[in-house]
Amino acid sequence: MPHDHSDPDHPHSLLPPDPALRVKALETLLAAKGLIDPAALDAIIDTYQHKIGPRNGAAVVARAWAEPDFRDWLLRDATAAVSAMGFYGRQGEHMVAVENTHAVHNMVVCTLCSCYPWPLLGIPPAWYKSDAYRARAVREPRAVLADFGVVLPEGCAVRVWDSTAEVRYLVIPDRPAGTEGLDAEAMAALVTRDGMIGTALL
């Protein structure tokens, strides 16, 4: 029996209004049509909850700090350099690494949606996807950094990278002083997700 499709331009209005029920209804429908296997959904969730996350990026940064040749490779061809460490895939097909210095602080945003280097940092945090971050990061990055408790040194410029294409940016934070004796694992532990987005200093 045909239904009254009062808003055919926006089919989601036919689904339950509660978002959790809306997802459930879509999943149930697609499973009944044979289009998705719920076990595949479980596998995707497990991947981003337990296997792919910001510890990948931290390993890349720690290696860049420790090995000048790797740092040079990373800055020259990040896609190849991180692929060689096993980090490649969806939302990380074209990587560029940008290095913070005393003169320039880099910060990454996607004003149009939520582009983010998944193979290195995982699923973006809610604040990265928020309207406030998307709207403000390009116009007032220093005010946004202040929301994170970050104040840049005098004379340091901010360079905000708006991810408008399929290129994904990884910030290489400044190596903290006094870390010369640390092994790779200890150095990686110092590298935060926010540091690799550019909303934290280490």
Next chain:
Amino acid sequence: MSRVHDMGGRFGDGPVIHEAEVEVFHEDWHARALALTLAAGALGQWNIDTSRHARECLSPQDYMRFSYYEKWMGGLAALLVAKGVVTLDELAGDVPTRSPLSTKALKPESVAGVLAKGGPANRPSNIAPSFAIGAKVQARKLAQNTLVNGGHTRLPRYAAGAQGRIVLYHGTHVLPDAAAHGLGDRAEPLYAVAFAAAALWAHPEHPADEVVLDLWQSYLEPAP
């Protein structure tokens, strides 16, 4: 004007609320929505530009009131209907029929491989790069799709008409303005273009600050 998603530079939003690195999904349904979107995408009925455009085509009222993953569900429902994968009646609760696409359903054992493979956006192109590193350029004055009225574009409104300089060349990439609308890849040179904050904002925070955007060659012309 572009659409409601194009919010870079907008005034009036509140503070950015930080959260700990261990938070991946706040709700189970967020995780489910993400996985459902990826699994449905694996059916191969649309590309990333089409799916972005579907979210952008939510009504401005829905776009603003929906949380992040609600937008994804709204976009997915629209795509499924637009591509004939499900019917409006099925969405409304009619008994579903098995889809001929079911042979393409993503299997659990294929997930790791599919995610690891990704989907590169670079393609060969016979369009040669017009701009060298350091060249002064001006972004298109209208942040609008020139191929399709109201269509998808990746030129944000805040950079339209602004002058900047080329800082990186990324090779030739799929043009979203075409690919989102079934007009082919139309790959062309893609650059990172740096704009001084003062070229974008009436009240820049600092004279040395810059914003860098990835922009396709057809979005750009030589600076006058």
